[in-house]
Amino acid sequence: MKRLEKNILDKIFKIEVKRTASYFFIRSIIFVALGFAALIFSTVITEILKEQGSFDLLEFLDWNNIVVFYEESPKELLLILFLVMIFLFYLIFLLIKNYGKIKNKLVSIYKFYKKRV
Amino acid sequence: MIELSDRDIIAKIKNGEIDYYSLLVKKYTDTIYRFIKLKIRKDEDAEDLVQNVFISFYKAIERFDEAKPVRPYLYQIVGNELKMFYRSRKQVLQLKEDMVGETEEVMIFDESNLKVLSKTEKEILLLVYEGASYEEIAEQFKKPLNTIRSIIRRARLKVKRPYEKT
Structure with a gap:
């Protein structure tokens, strides 16, 4: 019966290794993609505002200048950048929230395969 | 050594401590194997089914309510695995x-x-x-x-x- 138990646990840990690896792989790709998107959009928005000279308005901060600055800014691009940042922070939040669970899984997998070696 | 209840073991597994699954495997393999052997004579087939049972349970463990007992749920999986086994070998009996x-x-x-x-x-x-x-x-x-x-x-x-x- 011990052989059967060993076989069961071998299969379970193989499944878990695949699951954990694909979890990290997919999330890394999404994280890098969102990071690049955020970088590109923020660069483009900054360039547009520079060309328009909109940053000059911020030298004298009053309500009128802020309103003009907002009207001159590319709103669609700002909205996309905002959404990208929301997804990015959500991913970071999930990583922090599941940190303990992921760490325990990695430790369990390490301990299991270390016993086998 | 303090013996953990099934509920505690499931809670630990859900928390990522998957090595605790070995405790459930050790606890239930014998009884499930003996049960399946009553229905399936071949050792290899019985062992395959036992493995499938524990793999199916592991995959479903996130959704499993640890307040509920493990044994009946395992036997439910055993029933499903036996159905699929008989179907695959065209041994499903049509009851009159x-x-x-x-x-x-x-x-x-x-x-x-x-x-x-x-x-x-x-x-x-x-x-x-x-x-x-x-x-x-x-x-x-x-x-x-x-x-x-x-x-x-x-x-x-x-x-x-x-x-x-x-």
């Missing part, structure tokens, strides 16, 4: 309507209700579930075909614990 009623059922036994059967009834019923025809069983036991049919009908009624086919 006059024997068990309108709904199509697959009979699942456990050790406790097999005890109510005599030795002959148990042997005959297990042969039926392994796919032997009534004629083959009649030949083996050297009894008339109608006698075999009666024995099977009586045995099924004695152990009847139907599971609705979903």
